[in-house]
Amino acid sequence: MRIKKIQLKQFKRFDDLTLDLGNEPRKIIALVGPNGCGKSSIFDAFEAKLKNFRNYGDEGNTFYSKALFYEDQQHISQSYSHNNSIIIEPSLITRKSFYIRTSYRFTSKLNVTQIKALPDMLSDRSEPISTIALDTRLESNYKRLIGNAQEQFEEGSQTYNQVKEALIGKINQILRSVLDIEISSLGNILKQKGQLYFKKGNTKDFPYSNLSSGEKEVVDIIIDLIIKVEKYTETVFCIDEPELHLNTSIQRKLLIEIEKLIPENCQLWIATHSIGFLRALQEELKDKSQVIDFSADDYFTGTKIINPIKPSRQNWQRIFNTALEDLTGLISPRKIIYCEGRDSPGRGGVERGMDAQVFNTVFAEKYHDVQFVSSGGNTELDQRSDIALAILTKVFSDIEILVLKDRDMASGRDTDEQARQLYLNNNPSNHRVLKRWEIENYLFDKEVLQKYCLSNELNFNEEKYDSEITDIINQHVKDNLSLIKNICGITTNVTPDIFKINLSKIITSDMNVYQELENCIFNRQ
Known part of the structure; x- marks a missing residue:
């Protein structure tokens, strides 16, 4: 059994909460968040469903019903029913559907x-x-x-x-x-x-x-x-805070072994804010798990829906912040990639370089331990990356620093694929060069613009695109924003950098543009 969706209405502290795991829920569901955010209440909902199959042990309706617990006089006369307050998909629940371990053990x-x-x-x-x-x-x-x-x-x-x-x-x-x-x-x-x-x-x-x-x-x-x-077959195994009394190394190993014990036709739900468990979910078990983050909002009040987070660096940093508080800053990326763009950061160190923002957006989910940093023009890239290599590698022994350049690196002179390969062959292995002229040649690709228009209900003029953009690899399209707007049927003003970042948000790993960028940057092809 694998749960797809849960809806809790007037249950404990929730008004109306839905957890939606999608049509293909994974084997491990991790409920993360600070103390008191409602993680354990999800297990109490499962426990309440088991009352249909056993006639012993009951905390009483005031434990489960929000109206009765808060003595809401408008609703106090309403009888509580866990069958109406707790809706689970799939709906076929048996005595073996849930096996729950509490944190009091x-x-x-x-x-x-x-x-x-x-x-x-x-x-x-x-x-x-x-x-x-x-x-x-x-x-x-x-x-x-x-x-x-x-x-x-x-x-x-x-x-x-x-x-x-x-x-x-x-x-x-x-x-x-x-x-x-x-x-x-x-x-x-x-x-x-x-x-x-x-x-x-x-x-x-x-x-x-x-x-x-x-x-x-x-x-x-x-x-x-x-x-x-x-x-217990076809069962959802639930463990509330399994990290109690354990150091982070043991936590990580234990979760990996627990996953092996749980049959593939079952599901494992854990409520945790442990560093060790989070690391296992982030790395060894990343393809088998979905994370529900209760720290992102107040889910008690009003009608709310929680979906599994995307495993991006930003999301993982927020989750680790729950476990580490002010120590979160010590979690450094494993790979820093210097690229061209505005080198001065905004308030709080916010990245202002458009290129870096685009790359961080495109690769945030798959490469959550990579950080792109803008570092000025072509010359500054070499200087600053050398300084970073000399300093950061002494502090963080496992950090890797790459240099990513546009193909227009020859001060405006044309450089073809042969020149690109000569550069790669005659420079250190941490250097990378885009196959296309610059980042706009990827963002203004037909594949990207068509998808953007479809998602925004715009009419893409393919005939005009084909007649004007004749060589997306080498053509200097950066200054043709007005043309691109016209092709996409955009009649309003747009801020160039914001528009380009919005284009980057729709680039996904199944697209040719993504795969070409990935090969250039991470595989040095």
């Missing part, structure tokens, strides 16, 4: 004294009933491990040690990749050792109770998911 000790028949997992009452309820499932999970070992041993096809290794082998494989511990023994209830035992380095058979808080957190989550994924 600190099992400090295990002390099991007896084993008896356990209820079916779907009837297990140890699960929490809301995101503020305590999650105490570790003990029942331990009992299930022991029970499974006993059951398989009684079948007689394997020795007890073989059964034990099969049960804990997968757990240990993950523990070794995330931490430096592993389970050494399932304990022995008959000898009053009813808990898990571990080894770390040369230390063996120390009890679960001696693990650190972070180690317990990892063990708890991994065992829980390994046991539950066999039963």
Whole structure:
């Protein structure tokens, strides 16, 4: 099961909120934002839907209903119904549709004294009933491990040690990749050792109770998911703040392993503002995840729609700001590309160079760790990039600095493709040159202008374009803005730089113009 859309009406603190993930939702949905922004309320909505399938545990309508909670006298007489207040697509919900872990789950000790028949997992009452309820499932999970070992041993096809290794082998494989511990023994209830035992380095058979808080957190989550994924199929697994007690390195590794445990026909929802988890979402899991950013607006009041963010540098910087606050400035781009344009910044360091603004717009989503910076004309580019190389590479060891020039780099004299290749062959490998004369030769490409006209309901005059723009590669089109306006049917005045930046906003990775620019800049072709 993969959720496409959720609508919450008068639910908890929300008036009318819709989360729209599109027709092809991804496997991982990350809810990010500061404390109190409503992330956990999404899981409470899922939890409320499960009330249709179980007759125990209920926080009461005042916990879920906004009108009842705030005692709104105009609506106090209205009866609350989670079926009307919570609308989920797809709408077919079963007892296995949601599996939720709360952030309240600190099992400090295990002390099991007896084993008896356990209820079916779907009837297990140890699960929490809301995101503020305590999650105490570790003990029942331990009992299930022991029970499974006993059951398989009684079948007689394997020795007890073989059964034990099969049960804990997968757990240990993950523990070794995330931490430096592993389970050494399932304990022995008959000898009053009813808990898990571990080894770390040369230390063996120390009890679960001696693990650190972070180690317990990892063990708890991994065992829980390994046991539950066999039963919970077509399920949305929800974990509220899984980073508790964990440092950023472990957070990152843990999320990567959690994703591997979740079947492909399921979905993983996490509520987080952890640096480690955000890094995993930004890099290793970027193609499998969508991020819902609650920090961008007040989503409690009025009718609001949240869509997954585009993974641009600007969006990631805002999200990391939630986790790092004033330390966000320490997150530097991994690649700085100096290009031509106005070199003096605006207030607050805002980029004023048109070329840099265009490139940052075009490549923001795919190359979120790249920053284009305008640095004056052709000569200034070489000087300033050399200074930056000498200084920044000493401070940031993994930073890369490139120089990007227009093909009109010969002081107005014509330079053809042969001259371009000669320049590339006789200059350092961090130098790049556009295939076309300058940036306007890409922005005024027929492919771009047609798409712009279509999106703005303008009539594109293709016949006039073909007769006037005869060589988009080499023709000096920069000063032909009036002609371009006429071809696009624009009758009003336009500010040249703003118009060009708006053109750059519609250039996407499936367009030939994008691919040519990408090859010039990032592949040095």
